[in-house]
Amino acid sequence: MTHSTMQSTLVATESEKSGRWAGRNADKDRLRQEIWQGLEDSRMNVGPVWSRISNWVGADMAAKLLSELDIWKQAQVVKCNPDPPQIPVRLRALYDGKIVLMPVPEFGTGDLPWVLLAPKELERQGVQFELAATSVGAVQVGRKLSFEDLPKIDLAVCGCVAVTRAGGRTGKGGGFADLELGLFRDLEKIDATTPIVTTVHSSMVVDDARLPVMAHDSLLNWIVTESDVIETTPSGPQPGGVNWDLVLPDQLEDIWFLKDLKDKILARKAG
Template identity: 80%
Template sequence: MSHSTLNSTLVSTEEERAGRWSGRNTDKDRLRSEIWERLERSGLNIGPVWSRISNWVGAEAAAKRLSELPIWKNASVVKCNPDPPQIPVRLRALYDGKLVYMPVPEFGTGELPWVLLDPEKLSREGVQFEMAATSQGAVNVGQKLGFEDMMPLDLAVCGCVAVTRAGGRTGKGGGFADLELGLFRDLGKITETTPIVTTVHSSMVVEDERLPIMAHDSLLNWIVTENEVIEATPSGHQPGGVVWDLVQPDQFEDIWFLKALKQKILAARDMAARG
């Protein structure tokens, strides 16, 4: 291997290990790296680890624990992130007869950013739930929708890399979960009482002080691991909606619908303020 090829490979590996969105918050960057390294070193990962919501041994057990909670049993409409460790969550939701909303990974490029999985419709069409519960399967067979077309949610499931018992969370660093939850609040799809939950490996639960809470961060109400159920005790209030001043310039550039949706939301806010 030439020096130039070797250097290129090393740079690529270092960038992946740092995370695609590293540099926005050094404390969270450091914590994510620790979690990813610990998961990889333990051998409890399933597939790639770095710069993603990585999969882990025990995800099925966590999904089962979640499905036994009243917040799950009372939910008819569930939103779930598209990442591998939440495949068991999406699968249980379909078998339990729930409507499932899943975002197109990173909101796609020019296509409607959400898919709706209706278990009754999938059954009529002969689609196996096991296929529909995968990220690509959902994109292939689900009904494509925009944010404004969605029904109000009974439960919101987020993918996380690290969480705290105070309800703090961080994902892979791209800001997609906090942005979508802010948009849901602005559009009336969730309220203060809508449970926000995650399933994570127990090694991803860290001390409260390790995870700084920012103004735009949505807080978890429930954390479910392979070993336990944690009812979080958030120390602050949820954001009222998108904190537009904190949206990154690259998010406006990369998320194709965001500028237009921002204009609609701000116009609606202005109209409401005028009475």
């Protein structure tokens, strides 16, 4: 491999830097690019940065701080996003004896969209928690479930690129987290008392004005960094279920189960 070829594999292209879902919100696009560039410039990233929930130095410390909170200690079922910076969260949950629910990355392409990891089952099968805590390992060894078959969730962990002390958040731009949380509310898997938390690098916490909260946005209750625990001060209540008028056509087309689940939810509400 030539030097120039090696450089091309290490430097993000302009399309990668703009993000896979760029164009939906220009302000959030600029903020995500700023966060990703900052991680890269400070060398606080672990692995690739752009167009993803990027990993960062200190993610294990943030998971430790999260595990010391009462909301964690009281939770028996933890929902956690599948991204690399939350591997330590999933691993701690398993070692703490909690059931972990993880979505198949981007909800998969036709198999059941959720994975359930039960520590006792994994131990009986001889599966190491370190394998099960990775997204690839979880999909291999976990029990597959639909949205409807998920147990009630005690703590919801979301992956974020930028957050605010007012509870605002943005992910990589695909809209998966807000859609997921809306479906949880429609299906009564979470309620107004369910804590919504994230672990992020401290550089991802931005001023409230940088990330305006819309009526349909789910709000964080807790932000945990590598050095701090922040209980947020949301200015309003959590939204209800999915606002189907705001679901984008490409989401309905690309998320393989969404049309059928929408029909079921609307039929249940109508009945």
